[in-house]
Amino acid sequence: MAGLGLPTISKEGLRVLLLILSGEMILKVQTANGDVIQVPRGNSCSKLWQRPRFVAKKRDSSFEVTCSIEHSSEVTWLVKRESDLVPQALPPDNGHLMRVKNNNTATLIITKIQFEDNGIYYCEQKCMEGPRQNARGCGTELRVMGFSTMAQLKRRNTLKDAIIMVQTLLIIVFITVPIFLLLDKDESKVALEDDHTYEGLEIDQTATYEDIVTLRTGEVKWSVGEHPGQE
Numbered sequence: 488m489a490g491l492g493l494p495t496i497s498k499e500g501l502r503v504l505l506l507i508l509s510g511e512m513i514l515k516v517q518t519a520n521g522d523v524i525q526v527p528r529g530n531s532c533s534k535l536w537q538r539p540r541f542v543a544k545k546r547d548s549s550f551e552v553t554c555s556i557e558h559s560s561e562v563t564w565l566v567k568r569e570s571d572l573v574p575q576a577l578p579p580d581n582g583h584l585m586r587v588k589n590n591n592t593a594t595l596i597i598t599k600i601q602f603e604d605n606g607i608y609y610c611e612q613k614c615m616e617g618p619r620q621n622a623r624g625c626g627t628e629l630r631v632m633g634f635s636t637m638a639q640l641k642r643r644n645t646l647k648d649a650i651i652m653v654q655t656l657l658i659i660v661f662i663t664v665p666i667f668l669l670l671d672k673d674e675s676k677v678a679l680e681d682d683h684t685y686e687g688l689e690i691d692q693t694a695t696y697e698d699i700v701t702l703r704t705g706e707v708k709w710s711v712g713e714h715p716g717q718e
Contacts, residue, residue, distance in 0.1 A: 535554055535556060536555040537552065537555075537609070537625050537626065537627055538552070538555075539627060540625065541627070541628045542627060542628070543631075543632055544629070544630075545631070545632045545633070546599075546600060546601055546631055546633060547600070547601075548600060549596065549597065549598050550604070550629055551594060551596050552627040552629075553593070554593045554594070554610030555591060556591050556593060556612055559590075561613055562593040563576060563611045564576070564595050564611070565577065565608070565610075565611055566606045566607065566608050566609070567606055567607045567609070568606040574609055583597065583599065584597055585597075585598070593610055600629070600631050601631060604629060605629060605630060605631050607627065608627045608629060609623050609624055609627075610624040611624070
């Protein structure tokens, strides 16, 4: 019995498999002229670890994202909002926005976040090696949540109760009205059948009270033994 043959793997496929098993990740970086190329994580210019990946916070709270780097070149922060096709550079530091860099860590801090701050934030660093390439982190998405007061919660609960009550009334109406219509239709049909019970019966074909009495008298005389023709 012939044994099963082992599948053959090319050198390129083996290389990709080794990269996957070793945890290597392929990132995309953008060159100076706008071209996007793929650079493996093993390159020193692409070692940007950005965290966290997603943050959901309420308004007026603080948002912080950290980017770990391996060399001390300049770090640029970008943001891509829903209306943007490509990420845009953040404005300079102000009371709302602040950048902090300490050794191999770059941090972006946004205080008193608002709905306008929703978006995906990226850290980008110029690579000292290669043809002036830029490495970019995976991005951190910020989702600003609203908050409600007790009065707003009570109004929402009242509105929900009113909607439920209206829905219940509509269901009752849509169930009971067809039932009453069907019952009324059946009663009308029965009354119509009763009205046509003697329809088509002519008056000449009906026996009067006198005819019935005469017929019964003749039957009695015949039963006694007298012939109806005898006087």
